Amino acid sequence: MNELLPKIAECIEFGKINKAAPFPPNMKGQDGADELTRQAIEQGVSAQQILTDGLMVGMEKVGVKFRENRVFVPQVLMSAKAMSTAMLHLKPFFLSGEVKQKGTFIIGTVEGDLHDIGKNLVSMMVEGNGWKVVDLGTDVKAEKFVDALKEHQNAFVGLSALLTTTMVSMEKITKVIKEAVPGAKVAIGGAPVNDDFRKKIGADVYTPDPQGLVEYLNSQVA
Known part of the structure; x- marks a missing residue:
């Protein structure tokens, strides 16, 4: 294995974006995910x-x-930033089809809810694990999820909510998605929701953390 790959993994793990980044302090002055990814490509990896x-x-x-x-x-956001910086170097290879993605994940914060930190964390984790992510943003109506599903066949859907008041939207959107695209798999997440609520609204999966969702998605394409 190329010696740069463990270093890239370390930069992602600890949030080392590039050489100029002061974080984390113990890696100050070292090449980050940006430089190391570029070097790996130049070396033919x-x-x-x-x-x-x-x-x-x-x-x-x-x-x-x-x-x-x-x-x-905050540390996860730094890792996500390091990953995004590295991904910029890989994007042309995704577009050319040289890099095969595992599948497509559509995500949005449900109608009436403008919170996006949780959604963004999930998006970054899922993308960093080899998935194409279609981020619909915040305050997303049911029809927008359905349109995205029709555009991206066999995609998985993630609904995010941070407010108890928007759990009603989550239920409504899940029902609309299931009626429009019966085979669609819907994941839910966010502070106010749990697995009992998932069962109640007919969604397919609930995980309390992004890693659990990544593991579920990976299990569906293994």
């Missing part, structure tokens, strides 16, 4: 291998730490 053995390894470690409360939202 395939974009697929950089994704699989670099970015995905780092993001999985972050996801597990976050689940176990060993890191918190």
